[in-house]
Amino acid sequence: MTEGKTDPGAATPRDPADLLETYFNAERRAEEPPSAAFLSAVLADAAEVAAARAEVAAPVSRPGAGSLWRALPALLGGWRGGAALTACALAGFLIGASGYSGLSTDLGGAAETTASASDGVSGFYDLAALDQ
C-alpha cells in the first residue's frame, strides 16, 4: 500500500488494493486547481445575491406615507369604534356650543333628563330635551 503511495511510477503492486491505491494517487496528483474565471463567477454570484438581499431589506425599514392613514381605523377599533368616537366628539362639540348652563352645576339633573327621555336609544344625544 505504502509502496504505491510514495512512487506510483516505480511500484509494481501485486495486491489489487495496492494497484487501486496507485491509481488513486495518480488521479490526486492530476487534480487541477479552479480557474480564475470560475472563482470570479462564484464571487460575482455572491455579490449579486448580497445586493439583491440588501434591496429587498431596504423598503421594509422605511414605511410609506400612506401607511399611517391605512392603520388608523385599526388603531381606533375598526369602523364601529371609529363611528362611536366620531359621534361622541360631535355630541361634545354641540353640547359645548349650545351653552347649556345647568350641565356644569347639576350633572345629576342632566342624567335624570336623559333617563326620562322617550327615545331610550339616543336619549343622551337628544338635544331637544337638553334645550327644555
Place this chain on the structure above:
Amino acid sequence: MMALDGETETSDAALLARYAAGEQAAARALTFRHAPRVLALARRMLGDPAEAEDVAQETLLRMWKIAPEWREEARLSTWLYRVASNLCVDRLRRRREQGIDGAAEIADGAATAQEGLEARDRAGALRAALARLPDRQRAAIVLRHFEERPNPEIAEILGLSVEAVESLLARGRRALAERLSPRRSELGFADD
C-alpha cells in the same frame, strides 16, 4: 488554497454570518476554502470540466442564498458535498434519459499509454473506470478516496446508512480493480 483566504481560523458559520451582513471579504474566504473541493467532487462525478463548473457554481450559489438562515451547529462542507453530489446525480440521470453516454466521452489515456509510464495515463484510466460505476458507488468512492471523508459523513451526505456506504465502497473498489487490472502492463506496470 487555504492560506490564500486569510481566514483559516474563522469558522464557516462565522464567515457565513459576516457574508449575510454584507461583508464581501467573507464571501472570498468561503470561496477559497470550499470551491476547490466542491469543484473536484463534481469533476470526478461528471468527468466533464465545464459541466462540473456549472454544478460547483450552482452549489455555491445555494450557499450564498442560505447564508442568513445558516445554523451554527450544521457542518458546511457536509452540506456542500450533499448539494453537489445530488446535482451531479441529477445530471447523470438526465444524461442517461437523453441517451448521452458520459463514460464514453471521458479520455481514458489508452492512446498515450504506450508513450511512457506516466501517472497522467493512470489517472485517465481511473477516470474512465469511475465513469462506468453506478452513480452512488462513484459518489462513495470519490468522497472516500479523494475527498477523504469518513464513512459516517459519507452516509450523511448520501442519505444512507453507514453499512450501505461500506457496501457501496466495497463493490466500487472491486469493480474498479477488475476494470484496471487487465490494463496493468498497458499503463506501465511491470508484468509478473
